[in-house]
Amino acid sequence: MPVQKFHSADGSKVERVVLSGPEGSSAEVYLFGATVTSWRSGGRERLFVSSLAKLDGSKPVRGGIPLVFPQFGPGDLPQHGFARTRRWTLFSAEEHGQGVVVNLQLKDDADTRASKWPFKFDLLYTIDLTATTLSTVLRIENVDSQPFSFTSLMHTYLRVSDIATTAVGGLKGVVYADKVKGTSDQVEQRDEVTVAANEDRVYTNVPGIVTVTDGGEKISIRRFNYKDIVLWNPWAEKAAEMSDFANEEYPQMICVEAGTVAGSISLSPGQTISCGQILTAESTSANI
């Protein structure tokens, strides 16, 4: 069965779905936050989820792909907006020629309309799995009678075997803001960006494909309507401040987050936009 539904302990609602694709590929998605918590391809888990992550809806999931909308970072709303902490609806799930696709939906409700972002919206989140790709696309529709603006991002926690041998390509020549150092106009000089400390950077207007290599493994990130890339690893010092992240886990992950966060996206009444990423796993060594 390509899509399996798992219910909450009391059996009253679907808690998560598991997609089974070709060649042993799979993905798991929680309806809480529409959070993808697992993506297996080429016999490997490609996403990192902390062993201390809360999966009971008590806080955003520390790992996988939390969805940031309508606000990146701190601001009028809670950090990273409300999409990652709302319960989404399972809209549809079906097999297609090359894999399986699931659509989740989130609409405004009394709580969101009472928030500092009070607009009427309709979100459709499409998670599409093939043997080697996971595509996540967020379609945002303005169903209000007034325009609105937002920032959004897919906060992807990639699992790596060792941060010391992990390199991110595709950022050379890109201007970035360094949130740790407090600078905003540096230009990346490196072909391969490595991380060896607490890093929190926003690369703006990234032009093409971004790659993450880790030993013989490579993930390519293709984006559309998402201009920026956030690079984040908490390292030991920030890890110690997070109750839902084990101290020793930071070498096993890197967040490479596709989004539009340096500027915002505006939609007029009736307008829609689809923003997303396609992650492709290219293994040179399968380990099933």
Ligand SMILES: O=P(O)(O)OC[C@H]1O[C@@H](O)[C@H](O)[C@@H](O)[C@@H]1O
């Ligand atoms: O702890 P949170 O809210 O999930 O955020 C984690 C990190 O998310 C990153 O996207 C931000 O750039 C960081 O500043 C932030 O610390």
